[in-house]
Amino acid sequence: MRIALFVTCLADTLFPQAGRATVALLERLGHQVEFPRAQTCCGQMHVNTGYQREALPLIRRFADTFAGYEAIVVPSGSCAGSVRHQHAMVASRLGDGELASRAEAVAARTFELSIFLTDVLGLDDVGAYYPHRVTYHPTCHSLRLLRVGDRPLRLLRHVAGIDLVELPDAEVCCGFGGTFAVKNPDVSTAMLADKMRNIVATRAEACVAGDSSCLMHIGGGLSRLSAGIRTVHLAEVLASTRQAG
């Protein structure tokens, strides 16, 4: 299987460890991963802020760059959701039917990491070892756009050494919402405050999620409070082993 990594612009720039962990994990599971360097950004920020015309070249770039791969793995529910649910919609709204059908074909082969591991590779146990107390925040787009269900939790429950604590009101948004966080900073912060209160109540060492963007938001809040809880991408937990852990 020819697998490409779409690392996402955010992880590429600010959270490269999430991308490196995704590569390490897939290689450990016996797969070769390619990183097509023509990739940049899925355009989600533009689409969700109303700038669809500006997003169109990014959507075309994504379809061009990943056309030749059997599977495109994304360590982000939100960016995978954008590819799957927005690319073809934007292309057809702007009258590019040819791009819309190509985007649809590529989207069908684009998988969020936990969906790729469980559905495509058929794994719940990836042989990871992570001896820490963690809680898991299911991100909105993985939950309600991609319907990941309990897949990430199944993967986490199979991690050796882990102490997985349930997060109260886990399915409530953390308040990030892309440009929402700066357009409505007060509401966003109020949502974050409640999310952090629930995370702190778990007495976990780390909050785990499948989206670097939500983790940046939650982590930024926890750091400002000096809460002593770190944020870790799901890929990093799953990539961790007894040897490398």
Place this chain on the structure above:
Amino acid sequence: MRAFLGMPTAVPAREEDSRELPVAPRGVGHLRGSDPFPVAARRALADSQLRANLAQATATIRAKRARVVAELPDWEELRSAGSAIKERALANLDMHLEQLEERFTARGGTVHWARDAVEANQIVTGLVRAAGASEVVKVKSMVTDEIGLNDALAAAGISAVETDLAELIVQLGDDRPSHILVPAIHRNRAEIREIFLRKMADVDPGLTDDPPALAEAARLHLRRKFLSARVGISGANFAVAETGTLCVVESEGNGRMCLTLPQTLITVMGIEKVIPAWADLGVFLQLLPRSSTGERMNPYTSMWAGITPEDGPQDVHLVLLDNGRTAVLADKTGRQALHCIRCSACLNVCPVYERTGGHAYGSVYPGPIGAVLSPMLTGIEDNASLPYASSLCGACYDACPVKIDIPSILVHLRARHVEETARGSRLPGPEAATMALAAWAMASPARFAAAQRGGRLGRLLGRGGQIRHLPPPLSRWTRARDAPVPPAQTFRQWWAREHGDPQSEPEAQASGEAE
């Protein structure tokens, strides 16, 4: 200017087009706030009593709804049926409305058509005057809140008495509704007791804040109003075209008093409330109570078609209101917002609404459905902050009993807003310029890598792995959250070095240039 009630007419994009095309009327009335959402929200967030009241009330309703929805094995099929019926009704709205008019008239009722709030208020005021009444009793109705009917009646010397308990609390408190179903959700019982003591002339001064005591005080106050009223005014939850039947669903029985005791009954209804067939009601009467109050069935369902000789009101009117709805119908993506049956399930699951309450939305329609409906009814420029009043978390879509894809409409309206703004101005604003620049940088891996290198200057701002202050507009982020310090190495640099490719830096890739 002609209004085509219920016909999907195009809204002209340019002024000069309006000479040829019929123009759908804009919604007027209580659909706009005085402040943009972020400003109004900031005020609401500072009210700790409001936050506590809302968190308590929405959590209670959420849990009740979840429980009764889980009981039905065919809930998803019901949602699909509800959505399909509404889609069918809207596809031939003109036909269904004319059929409704014909059947309702044949049974002795009178139908009036109002293109906007102003016309509807004039019609209702004229009917109340013709009945010789100076006081009317009202059934809880969103649409009469939308058109500001009480104020219009007051201006004509007619006092309107709200008979729904929560609407009465809002009216006596000189307040505005903050929730579609629970208009006084922002008040707790201590505040309600205080309002009753202050505003009910005949109330027992020893009134406690015990809920049954509060309900009894309202009952005694309202009973006198019901018995003396000559005119009742209602909205409608549904109107069945094939039978000419109007339907009101409620919990208290006060609505039934208003619908049956007065001699004259006037119903104001948005044109999207019509459903084609009697059998369609069976779907909605299952969906609505479970989604709204979390009950299996609502206590009171009243239905009437025209008049029944010598029983109940003998002078019965129906005012069909457009007020921006035809303009919503003209928007292919947005028209599904007209499926809304005003259950308010989306409000109760919305993390934004739960924290700000309804007043922050400005319009009588708050929460996720209000964030899409209000801008479409008024024109986006009049409610430009509302489509952005959501984190796009999607909880509303999952809860909606008629499957309105609110997140997709929000994204669509943001695009409409950006495109309309760009058409109206020569120079891009700061946000549009930033977005264009970001898109330009992202359109080429070489430029993207260069931007990443530029961003690494952010390392200079870092203290202990975090940045505590960023310049505006990103200061809105660092006001409450730290920002990550850019790492020494981006992913693509790591990949290039790890995979030993001397041509690794994307600058070298001709294929990386933008189209």
